Amino acid sequence: MPELPQKKVGIIACSGEELPEGTVTRLAALKVLEKLRPSDTVTICLPLFLAGGEGDRAFAKFYPTIAVDGCDKRCAYRATEKYSNKPAAGIVIKDLIEKHHIQKPQGTRRLDAAGQEAVAAAAEEIATKVDELLGKAWSRRQGTFAETSQSDQPQEEVEATCSCGSGIPIQKVQVNGQELSLVALPLIFQNLFQLGKTLGNETGHEIMEMVKIYNSIDSSVEADVESAVFEAYTDYYRQQEVKA
Amino acid sequence: MSEPLKKVVIVPCSGIGKSYGTVSRVAAYKVTEEDSPDKTQLLPLALLVMGDEDSQKILATNQAITIDGCKLACATKMVQENGGDVARSFAVLDVFRRYRDFKPQGIGELNEGGEKLAEALAKEINAVVEELSAPKEGATHA
Numbered sequence: 001m002p003e004l005p006q007k008k009v010g011i012i013a014c015s016g017e018e019l020p021e022g023t024v025t026r027l028a029a030l031k032v033l034e035k036l037r038p039s040d041t042v043t044i045c046l047p048l049f050l051a052g053g054e055g056d057r058a059f060a061k062f063y064p065t066i067a068v069d070g071c072d073k074r075c076a077y078r079a080t081e082k083y084s085n086k087p088a089a090g091i092v093i094k095d096l097i098e099k100h101h102i103q104k105p106q107g108t109r110r111l112d113a114a115g116q117e118a119v120a121a122a123a124e125e126i127a128t129k130v131d132e133l134l135g136k137a138w139s140r141r142q143g144t145f146a147e148t149s150q151s152d153q154p155q156e157e158v159e160a161t162c163s164c165g166s167g168i169p170i171q172k173v174q175v176n177g178q179e180l181s182l183v184a185l186p187l188i189f190q191n192l193f194q195l196g197k198t199l200g201n202e203t204g205h206e207i208m209e210m211v212k213i214y215n216s217i218d219s220s221v222e223a224d225v226e227s228a229v230f231e232a233y234t235d236y237y238r239q240q241e242v243k244a
Numbered sequence: 245m246s247e248p249l250k251k252v253v254i255v256p257c258s259g260i261g262k263s264y265g266t267v268s269r270v271a272a273y274k275v276t277e278e279d280s281p282d283k284t285q286l287l288p289l290a291l292l293v294m295g296d297e298d299s300q301k302i303l304a305t306n307q308a309i310t311i312d313g314c315k316l317a318c319a320t321k322m323v324q325e326n327g328g329d330v331a332r333s334f335a336v337l338d339v340f341r342r343y344r345d346f347k348p349q350g351i352g353e354l355n356e357g358g359e360k361l362a363e364a365l366a367k368e369i370n371a372v373v374e375e376l377s378a379p380k381e382g383a384t385h386a
Binding site: 019022026027030031033034043045046047048049050051052073076079080107112153 | 273
């Protein structure tokens with residue numbers, strides 16, 4: 001059965017290669033992705049918002065995103081906002097090192113001690129924001145989330161992988177004569193069909209609830225969107241029945 | 245008559261999720277910081293994504309070498325998108341095919357194979373930098 005990705009937080013680092021602070025963003029993001037919150041985070045390379053496809057540009061619509069920038073130009077934040085969606089949070093390393101009274105990092109390829117300190121501080125701040133965005137409270141003493149049973153297991157370290165080219169599936173529907181792109185809609189349809197959800201009002205509400213997890217829907221058009229996605233599901237359902 | 249010496253712009257992949265991205269970056273650092281600092285200049289991809297004007301000016305007057313970590317070729321696409329002249333594009337995967345003993349692993353820190361692959365790639369880039377930096381004879385009139 002196709003699985004809808006669980007709600008995760010997207011980390012987008014500027015990775016600015018010419019500045020030590022850029023290296024800090026990359027290493028801090030990696031630390032969160034691999035060690036601190038591997039089960040709760042995903043990443044994508046910033047240039048893919050331009051160089052990739054529509055699925056790549058849907059990244060920040062699908063995931064609440066934390067942009068991590070090295071300098072005041074805030075390329076990661078601005079590019080994410082411009083090409084995908086407004087980030088849920090932003091961190092600027094230059095501000096962070098001031099806040100933590102860390103010396104200016106040196107070295108691009110290999111960071112000095114101040115740079116390593118900045119990486120640790122930035123990673124902690126990113127992880128805290130991840131928890132806030134997921135609505136979880138992290139117990140530092142126990143090294144676990146304090147809330148749900150699913151998260152009560154310590155997270156295993158992994159090697160970070162990017163979502164580059166994986167493309168989040170989207171589907172367009174017509175709402176009041178306008179085209180609306182909905183992230184993950186094909187997966188939602190597949191999932192519900194395989195769960196045996198037949199055509200009925202109850203299914204329409206269920207689809208809409210899932211759509212709202214991954215898409216920001218203006219409440220003023222919610223009923224229209226629900227009607228459009230139910231119509232799309234009806235088409236999908238009938239096509240699947242013919243195939244079966 | 246010789247043309248004025250220009251710097252070759254090196255644009256590596258900014259990949260964060262694959263070892264090949266790190267290899268591209270390490271090779272770029274070797275070239276721009278260690279081997280040919282006087283002839284080259286590193287240009288970060290993030291600035292090109294935002295269409296940074298200063299970066300576009302640099303690309304408008306200098307040739308670029310791009311280093312891509314995966315088939316999506318973001319570095320090459322971004323330079324072209326920003327009006328740059330890609331004199332040569334390297335794909336780390338192709339370089340790895342020529343040096344199969346150097347299998348890269350790790351992202352934050354490369355293994356020995358990755359470091360060697362980056363070194364081999366840097367040598368190839370340096371050779372292109374030398375070609376591009378060599379003074380060219382200007383057109384002469386009889």
